[in-house]
Amino acid sequence: MALWAAPDAPAVLGDGARREALRAMLLAWADDELILGHRHSEWTGVAPDIESDVALSSIAQDELGHARLLYEQAAAEGQSPDRLAFGRRPEAFRNATLVERENGDWASTIVRIWLYDHADAARLAVLADSPLGSFAALARTLGREEKYHRLFADAWLERLARAGDDSRGRVQAALDALWREALAVFEPSPGEEALLAAGALVAGAAEQAVRWASAVVPRLEALGLRVPPERDVPVGGGRSGRHTPALAALLDEMTSVSRSDPEARW
């Protein structure tokens, strides 16, 4: 049963094609939040300190709640959030491959959440500025809440980058490994050009990527970190369903309870 008020049907969405394009975009974002939320939850109980343990568990809860909300607001008739989260094969997911990667070490976890949450802020800001009624309100809500994710990630990135050679080396290695996949968070979803042409969005994924890079690159450089070569070439595929084996393994674990009794009511 729906938790949120039914979304607006703003005139600018007009025909079915634009509604479908918005739906595709929001479902991809929801998949990002669900999968990364699950990865964060893997730190529960084993993070390096109790504060980070509580923080990542809370951030995981936020991301799962946001996934649920986005699934509900974007779903077609008859698609439930649970079905979307637990009832799809890996190739039906549209999350960026960045978020499905195994957590790796703490530096890699921090670099990923930092890159991702700043990317999420860049795309939410565009939706928040749109003439899309309740969808813009939704983006403002998520943006306010996720500010706390960025505070956590900013503080840890700085701490690790300034903590000596081993620590800085691990951060740099994570950045080298993840940067181009982070850039692919901005692979556009199908139909984006129709939303832009109608004025439903003021900036597409390509422009969002530029805004993101201009926010994050100077901060990395100020910390003495180096943005990898080929910094403008994304390594993607997730938005068209091409994933790494890590996603299938994650889904296998995440859906094990729901698969044990698909008809169960919670």
Add this chain to the structure above:
Amino acid sequence: MTARAKPSPAPPVDTGAVLRALAEVEDPELPIAITEMGLVHAVSVRGGAVRVELLPTFSGCPALEVIRDRVRRRVAALPGIQTVDVAFVFEPAWTVGRITEAGRARLREHGVSVPRAGLAEPATCPHCGSTNTVLENPFGPTLCRAIYYCRDCRNPVERFKPSSDEPLAQGR
């Protein structure tokens, strides 16, 4: 021939009756009514059809479904109700300013500090009243609470942390 007395119809429900019923619905995470927390945004009544719009503290709060179900059950128990529609809305944003005075007192007794005006003001210790407090963790036992430490009475302090553009007080 005498007309048979018709059973008197239930008095029509009005907004006030719905709000009084909502004042009996407790928040699942705190000993306070949802009306005292300021979670109720709007109530409308048309005949036997009631719609209640609620505000979340955080949209990912796992208590939202429990709150929705409690509201639906409580309102449906009023006489003359045919349908109850309960939904959360995104705006206006919930702020600590929505908590009533009675609610603040109750939360203080429970050990939760509530900022008066904004998040940037120093956290007040609900145990001893000191503002000699320091932020320990922006994340706490629930999404809507941060953890401070009181340097005077040396107790941990939970403090409300609405989603906001304001910075959190760091303390000394």
